[in-house]
Amino acid sequence: MRIALMFTLLLVGRGAYAVDVLDAYALALRHDPAFQAALQQHEAGLQERRIGLANLLPNLSYAYQTARNRADVTAPTSTGGGSVHRNYTSSVGALTLQQPLFDYAAWAQYRQGVARAALAGEQFRGRGQALVVRVFAAYSQALLAGEQIDLARAQRRAYAEQLQMNRHTFEAGEGTRTDILETQARFELAQAQELEAGDALDGALRELQAMTGAPVSLEQLAPLAEPFTVPSLQPARFEAWRDLAMQANAELAGQRHGLEVAEQEVERQRAGHLPTLKLYASARRTRSETENTYGQEYDTGSLGLQVSVPLFAGGGVLAAQRKASASYAQANYEYDAQRNTLLNDLRKQFNLCTSAVAKVRAYGFAAEAAQALVEATRQSVAGGERVNLDVLDAQQQRYSARRDLAEARYGYLNAWLQLKYLAGHLDEADLVAVARFFQRGQ
Template sequence: MAVEPESVDFAMAYRMALVMDPTWLAARERSRADVEERALGRAGLLPNLSYRYSRARNWSEVRQDTAAGEITSDLDYSSYSSAFTLTQPLFDAAAYAQYREGQARAQAAGLTLERARQALAVRVLEAYTAVLYAEDQLALAETQRRSLEEDTLRAAAFVAGGEGTRTDQLEIEARLRVVEAEEIQAHDALLDARNALRVLTGAVLLDAPLARLNQSASLALDAERPLDQWQQLALKRNPELAAGRRLLEASRQQVKAARAGHLPSMRVYARRQLNDSSAENQVGQRYDTDSLGVEVNLPIYAGGRVSAASDQAQAELEEAIHRLDGTTRELLNDLERQYRTLLSSQRRSDAYAQAVSAASQRLEATRRSILGGERTNLDALDAERQRFESMRDFQRARYDQLLAWLSLRWQAGVLEQGDIDKVSALFASAG
């Protein structure tokens, strides 16, 4: 039975995902399979050694015309054949193109795996902060419910003592019911968020508390460079684009391999063959034959297959060009969005921090005004709700800043383990 950890931080969740996430594991196995394309392509240029063996029992009726008439004889004999053949291509344009294609696909496999590894860190952080945000939502709803329950009791006491109005009491009770519904919704959202994180990290992560953002620590995650430099970096370093360029090269080699169907091929071969009674007129005769030669294959007509395959490969090449262009545009668009989010989230975080402070001061002032008879409990509820919402939005802005910073480096193709450690250091251990 797995032992549940006391608490889980972001780095631990990421390490769990590297072991348990099905999407990452599938990408890793896909990469292992695609890397073999290099060996498959190279095989067409290397020597090929084969062995052929056959043994048979034969019954033949032989008719022969002679001056005396037709003579019929029955033959009952065993035949045997054994041969080793070694071949080496000398010129094979299709095999060479397939070799180059295999190299390109194997290189793309490594780049695609790196892209998946970087993407996993972003997906884990997104799911991790979603749980934290859901916990924040639930905590705020619970706090607001408790506050409203206290206000409900006070309002009932005021009405009973003739100091309050029934209208205020009903308004507070109505808001309490709304908050109770929001609390139920927040609880369901938390379960959904935890389940989403569990999909990435496995069943080990059950109800273990998550390390939360250290409130006293400054995130200090800036853009570091202007947008145009990030875009140039992405075009140069992003593994998805690099893999797309390698797959584009593989498509070009497919075109060359298809067109090579019009070209001759040449290979040298060496054969050692043993035949015993290989034909009716050779019954009882044994031949040991060694051969060394050159074989040339010249295609003449294949029913239009070569032309059709060439056109198909060319169309697939054009498709790959457009696909890479679309991927590049989408990536640069998302990179710009993450860049703007990173810049704005810091300003939003600062603004919400000030809003929390202002809302807290307003709440205190409102409570003092209630004692002086200038404000009502409803005014206090409004002030408290504003404070709750400011606290929630402040946390959301901080989570967005973390995600934007990590995503920006991911889209630029420079996300490293040190970046993951830097983000993880911003979380304080739960407990």
């Protein structure tokens, strides 16, 4: 609720773009089905501690029973015996209080409840951080697909102009049919790339709509601002990020609480060999409870101790303990596997972030150089130094450089959020920082 309120305040006064990154996240907080399911799972998980604690607290119960009875009573008498027919109502009311004094299984179950509640908290924290990553991934994928559509259209227009020029020169007897076929092939390829980017855009917008609960178009999204400058990564050493992840990664922390749950399950099953001790207190009121007490009423109070000692249960207790021990060992191995996967993913995202500065700079220079190359190649063709295929290759190189530049920019932002997420330190402030890379409404 705190996050939703903050983002609601951020939405006030926005201008040109209907849905920027912060808007999309604020909508997803209220509408994303996966996050709403995680919210309910968290609420359910928080009750585990209370459920476990209940086994250690007093248990108070009241039972009442009433019945209509018919009895034929035959009793010996001095004259040889007689029979009595009785129709009567009997009743029994009992108020019982039990307080565990020693119950190792209940104590282990309480520890399990505490661990399960902590596990639910970590899982919800992880789902909240994952929502930031998912929203931005869909948002940036839609923008990237939009840029690719624009690039493919520009490329197609350039090929169309080149194709028209090839036909004119061919009709004038200066060109060849091969020039026309080469340009026509590039034109068709650009059209296919435009269709492919359109499909990617549709998929990203649908995914974003599923999370935000509102229809979204490309025109409503805020594009990247210029100039795009990649800041240096802080902290700069991978070891620092590794330490952060080992301490704060939500999924890994949840696994540790899962280990505690499995360990306490072993203890709970081991308690099947141990005695239990309870304090017992009751108050009973009976009326004609049995034939021997017909017509009599009793108020009885009892206070005492109840000891239960397990002796033999067919080997079930030992089997359950072995099963719990195997599950605990399985949880340990799964924790090790999750830790290794985390460190590999963390290293991958760290490398992407550290190389982003050089990649964005290199692709920016490549895009500028490719534009100049197209102009120079066209002039060389006019002077007879180059051929039509050289122009097509230069145009394709320009398209590829601009496409790679766009992918590098969005890739850096996604990698930075992923890195923060894997380190367990991703929050709304990080999304606000990412939002500064995009154009803002006036």
